[in-house]
Structure formats: structure tokens, C-alpha cells
Amino acid sequence: MTLTVLTPTGARPEAFAACVEMMRAQDYDGPVKWIIVDDGPKTTSLPRPIGSNWSIKYMRPATLWRPGQNTLARNILAGLPHCTDRVVIVEDDDAYAPWWLTRCAEWLNEADLIGESHSLYLHRVSGRTQDMGNEGHASLCSTAMKGPAVGALRRSCEQGPKGIDLRLWRDFTGSKRLYRPEPRGVTGIKGWPGRPGIGVGHRL
Known part of the structure; x- marks a missing residue:
């Protein structure tokens, strides 16, 4: 079964370069379609x-x-129109365990x-961390979906950029399920140079 990895990016080349290496390290052995949507003023190195x-x-x-x-x-x-039925959101400024795509396919x-759940943020310069303690939803960077949930993501995005994950899960x-693997599959890495984010973790 093909997985689509959907990554919005732009004006954050160092973060995107790190994201590429994390995708290169993935152990998922099925077909993957990686869609990169780059709206930065300068093109990102592919x-x-x-x-x-x-x-x-x-x-x-x-x-x-x-x-x-x-x-x-x-x-x-x-x-989204270019995605397959199974979509994994991979944000360019977060860290992904090598088994993340494999686990998403299983889940x-x-x-x-x-x-x-329980999103963990890490500031790459200060080393500060924060566990958000979220038990009712996952951050967008640690969410995957198939079938009707893909349409729900589209509807949530149509309402604006803030709170996409909260609206989607609410x-x-x-059918929806939250997991809390140890070690974690995703860590939000904050403090990258370039384009800032708007999530709570960016205030670490």
C-alpha cells in the first residue's frame, strides 16, 4: 500500500535538509510518494x-x-489532490524516528x-523541552489518515491555518486512535533559523 508523505515547506532550508535525512533513514519498505509543497521566496534544494x-x-x-x-x-x-488514500503529515521542522512511517502504516x-498523543517539543538551541500533555488529539506533525479522514483534513484546512489539528481530531x-509509543515517534524541534512557526512549542 502506497503512503503519501505530505510536507509543506519554504524559507527554512536547514530544517528541510534535516527532514530529508530523516526520511532517508525511514525503514518502511513499501512504496512512498513524497509531495513537497514549497512556497518560500527561494526554491528549496531537492x-x-x-x-x-x-x-x-x-x-x-x-x-x-x-x-x-x-x-x-x-x-x-x-x-492533497495529489495524495494517495493514505497520507502521513511530515512537517519539515520536526524529528521523526526511523520507524515512524512503518508504524503509521500499521496503525x-x-x-x-x-x-x-502527548506532543513533545524540544528547543534545539536552549535544550528546553515541554510535554504538551494532549490526550484528545495529536499534533498535525504526528498525524496520519486515510479515506474519509483525508476529507476531514481538507475541511479543517479550509477554515484557516490555526488549529488545524484540533479541528480535525474534534x-x-x-474511526480514530491515539497512541503513545516509547520511545516517541515524533519530536517537535523548535528554534530553527528561518521561517518561524506559530505553535505553542515555538515559545519555548
């Missing part, structure tokens, strides 16, 4: 081929990001909307 089972689609929206804007929802909406056999009435 990754070398990840592997024979990976294909990459790189997209540049007609309207580019400007400082002060948040275009996360717009970029996700641009990428998506159990529910249409899956994710990791409003989706189909």
Missing part, C-alpha cells in the same frame, strides 16, 4: 533519490510566502485517523 520505492513530487504555489504570513493550510490544500490498518466522527 533531495537526492530516497530509494527505489520513493517518488517525489515538488510543487511551487503561484503565490509565495511572505514574512508574517502563515500558509500551512494553503500548502496542505495544494498537495492505519486499525483506524482512519491516527496519531501520537470534528472527525469516523
Whole structure:
């Protein structure tokens, strides 16, 4: 079963370069379609081929990001029409365990909307950490979906860039499951140079 990895990016080249290496380290052995939506003022350096089972689609929206804007929802909406039925959100400024895609593929056999609770944030410069303690939803960076949940993500994004994950998990009435693996599969890495984020963790 093909997984789509959907990554919105732009104006954060160091973070994206780290994201590429984490995707290169993934142990998932099925086919992967990586959709990269880059709206930064300058094009991002594309990754070398990840592997024979990976294909990459790189997209540049007609309207580019400007400082002060948040275009996360717009970029996700641009990428969704090109996704397969199973979508894993991979944000470029977060850290992913090598087994993350494999685990997402397994969990998506159990529910249409899956994710990791108790989001952990780490500031890469100060070393400060924060466990958000979220038990009713997963952060967008640690969420994957299939079938009707993909449509729910689209509807949430259509309402704006803030609170996409909260709306998705609150409003989706189909099958959904949260997991809390140890060690964690995803850590939000804050403090990258370049384009800032808007999540709580960015205030670490």
C-alpha cells in the first residue's frame, strides 16, 4: 500500500535538509510518494533519490510566502489532490524516528485517523523541552489518515491555518486512535533559523 508523505515547506532550508535525512533513514519498505509543497521566496534544494520505492513530487504555489504570513493550510490544500488514500503529515521542522512511517502504516490498518498523543517539543538551541500533555488529539506533525479522514483534513484546512489539528481530531466522527509509543515517534524541534512557526512549542 502506497503512503503519501505530505510536507509543506519554504524559507527554512536547514530544517528541510534535516527532514530529508530523516526520511532517508525511514525503514518502511513499501512504496512512498513524497509531495513537497514549497512556497518560500527561494526554491528549496531537492533531495537526492530516497530509494527505489520513493517518488517525489515538488510543487511551487503561484503565490509565495511572505514574512508574517502563515500558509500551512494553503500548502496542505495544494498537495492533497495529489495524495494517495493514505497520507502521513511530515512537517519539515520536526524529528521523526526511523520507524515512524512503518508504524503509521500499521496503525492505519486499525483506524482512519491516527496519531501520537502527548506532543513533545524540544528547543534545539536552549535544550528546553515541554510535554504538551494532549490526550484528545495529536499534533498535525504526528498525524496520519486515510479515506474519509483525508476529507476531514481538507475541511479543517479550509477554515484557516490555526488549529488545524484540533479541528480535525474534534470534528472527525469516523474511526480514530491515539497512541503513545516509547520511545516517541515524533519530536517537535523548535528554534530553527528561518521561517518561524506559530505553535505553542515555538515559545519555548
